Amino acid sequence: MQLREIAHSRTGDKGNIANISVIAYRESDYPILEKYVTTERVKAFFGDLVTGEVIRYELPGLGALNFVLHGALAGGVTRSLRLDAHGKSLSSALLGMEIG
Amino acid sequence: MNPPFLRIGAGAGYSGDRIEPAVELAEKGRLDYLVFECLAERTIALAQQRRAHNPEEGYDPLLEARMAACLPACKRNRVRIITNMGAANPVAAMKKTAAVAERLGLKGLKIAAVTGDEVTDRIRNMDLRLLESGEPLNSLRDVMISANAYLGARPIVKALDAGADIVITGRVADPALFSAALIHEFGWSFTDFGRLGKGTVLGHLLECAGQVTGGFFADPGYKDVPDLARLGFPIAAASADGDFVLTKVPGSGGRITTATCKEQLLYEIHDPARYYTPDVVADFTGVRFEPLEADRIRVTGGAGNPKTGLLKVSVGYLDGFIGEGQMSYGGPGAVGRGQLALDIVRERLAFLGIEPADAQFDLIGVNSLYRSALPAGAPAEVRARVAVRTADRSIAQKVAEEVEALYTNGPAGGGGAVKSVREVMAVRSVLIPADLVSTEIHFQNS
Numbered sequence: 001m002q003l004r005e006i007a008h009s010r011t012g013d014k015g016n017i018a019n020i021s022v023i024a025y026r027e028s029d030y031p032i033l034e035k036y037v038t039t040e041r042v043k044a045f046f047g048d049l050v051t052g053e054v055i056r057y058e059l060p061g062l063g064a065l066n067f068v069l070h071g072a073l074a075g076g077v078t079r080s081l082r083l084d085a086h087g088k089s090l091s092s093a094l095l096g097m098e099i100g
Numbered sequence: 101m102n103p104p105f106l107r108i109g110a111g112a113g114y115s116g117d118r119i120e121p122a123v124e125l126a127e128k129g130r131l132d133y134l135v136f137e138c139l140a141e142r143t144i145a146l147a148q149q150r151r152a153h154n155p156e157e158g159y160d161p162l163l164e165a166r167m168a169a170c171l172p173a174c175k176r177n178r179v180r181i182i183t184n185m186g187a188a189n190p191v192a193a194m195k196k197t198a199a200v201a202e203r204l205g206l207k208g209l210k211i212a213a214v215t216g217d218e219v220t221d222r223i224r225n226m227d228l229r230l231l232e233s234g235e236p237l238n239s240l241r242d243v244m245i246s247a248n249a250y251l252g253a254r255p256i257v258k259a260l261d262a263g264a265d266i267v268i269t270g271r272v273a274d275p276a277l278f279s280a281a282l283i284h285e286f287g288w289s290f291t292d293f294g295r296l297g298k299g300t301v302l303g304h305l306l307e308c309a310g311q312v313t314g315g316f317f318a319d320p321g322y323k324d325v326p327d328l329a330r331l332g333f334p335i336a337a338a339s340a341d342g343d344f345v346l347t348k349v350p351g352s353g354g355r356i357t358t359a360t361c362k363e364q365l366l367y368e369i370h371d372p373a374r375y376y377t378p379d380v381v382a383d384f385t386g387v388r389f390e391p392l393e394a395d396r397i398r399v400t401g402g403a404g405n406p407k408t409g410l411l412k413v414s415v416g417y418l419d420g421f422i423g424e425g426q427m428s429y430g431g432p433g434a435v436g437r438g439q440l441a442l443d444i445v446r447e448r449l450a451f452l453g454i455e456p457a458d459a460q461f462d463l464i465g466v467n468s469l470y471r472s473a474l475p476a477g478a479p480a481e482v483r484a485r486v487a488v489r490t491a492d493r494s495i496a497q498k499v500a501e502e503v504e505a506l507y508t509n510g511p512a513g514g515g516g517a518v519k520s521v522r523e524v525m526a527v528r529s530v531l532i533p534a535d536l537v538s539t540e541i542h543f544q545n546s
Contacts, residue, residue, distance in 0.1 A: 012368030
């Protein structure tokens with residue numbers, strides 16, 4: 001199953017750091033997110049797209065995780081050469097992650 | 101007596117945002133305040149350049165259009181306006197707004213401008229480190245264009261206390277544009293960090309306007325949103341304790357659900373327990389969203405801790421030029437021809453001795469967003485894209501032209517070439533003690 005079946009997601013940017021929220025549609029699915037959407041798997045998923053550390057913050061009360069990806073925006077929104085300099089499309093990719 | 105509920109609407113989520121949703125809010129939102137957040141990270145540095153060319157410029161390019169559209173209903177319905185559309189020149193924005201009001205025959209509006217966020221000369225020779233890289237600030241000294249500190253709510257509150265109907269600022273922490281209204285109306289103390297934290301939650305949820313009412317959310321079949329072409333912007337109805345109900349004008353497009361609220365709460369957030377603002381370190385971890393009825397969500401549980409006493413400063417600096425060219429290829433073999441096009445340009449740059457500081461070779465449709473992180477199929481069409489950053493404008497121009505030259509020198513069937521060159525205004529950040537910044541408030545009546 002793809003993450004997309006149980007969760008939705010949005011990317012934000014600050015400088016060269018992207019954050020990606022992963023939010024369970026049903027809060028009862030939160031333990032699945034916690035188990036399968038790990039820091040290591042997210043880091044591996046994006047490969048060389050993300051050059052720095054990945055940190056996961058947990059929000060069980062909202063049924064959500066928040067990933068902070070350092071070095072994810074090729075130098076930052078204002079000087080990146082990427083087509084999507086904000087990294088806004090990163091969240092959509094992550095929803096294709098296989099879980100369970 | 102304090103009002104039982106304060107109704108605050110968000111009239112813009114970025115400088116180019118739609119204007120009619122703000123008019124709809126001013127006319128039908130039963131608002132007390134309408135807030136326009138229009139200042140992205142580098143917008144103010146670009147505005148600073150415009151001001152350098154003309155001292156009457158440097159405010160938001162859409163200020164006049166937004167004010168002309170919204171002022172009549174705001175005046176009629178006694179809706180006060182707070183906005184950072186002053187950008188690099190709040191005083192000129194105040195004068196322009198007064199002129200717009202007078203042109204529309206709207207007399208007796210008190211307009212305020214907040215200045216003091218600009219600290220370019222003050223910090224130029226300070227021993228500060230860039231937050232992103234740890235390098236000294238003075239490594240940018242020859243290319244620095246502007247430095248603007250993120251102000252808190254205090255100067256806005258002062259302007260409201262003095263009776264301003266419209267408050268125009270430059271760089272201010274986005275949520276402070278909203279919390280200032282709460283602080284003024286409910287008489288909150290600047291040491292009441294719990295309430296300031298709740299005000300920050302309100303401001304953070306509203307500051308991107310349509311992003312909490314169904315914009316930036318739709319994913320057909322999974323997350324459907326009605327009538328995005330007529331997206332309604334959000335309204336918060338807040339009580340004196342800082343909790344609030346999020347809603348929008350009945351009949352407007354979009355939707356507000358716990359899901360739209362959660363996405364926006366975590367938008368551009370790092371540690372949700374520590375969201376730094378000039379007024380408070382807000383804690384979002386206890387926030388809860390309770391659906392009341394359609395498009396009405398009760399928001400509770402925001403919290404806060406004492407501020408750090410430091411202000412973030414955005415430093416804008418010139419960082420060379422980006423030259424870019426694109427060309428499309430389609431049909432069977434599109435990916436192969438697009439790849440050949442990129443290889444040709446790569447070889448041409450080497451042949452011409454062009455060594456840009458940074459270069460990107462993309463096949464849009466295959467790897468422009470995620471490189472190799474996602475597998476690509478066999479798209480019906482691809483777009484070859486080459487972008488470089490270089491200190492020299494003529495080199496950037498040359499690279500863009502090399503892509504265009506693929507028309508007659510490259511693979512079969514290349515079409516739709518575009519080329520562009522732009523100067524890069526990059527942004528870095530430093531932290532400074534808050535007491536280095538002194539603000540001033542200016543007034544003008546229409």
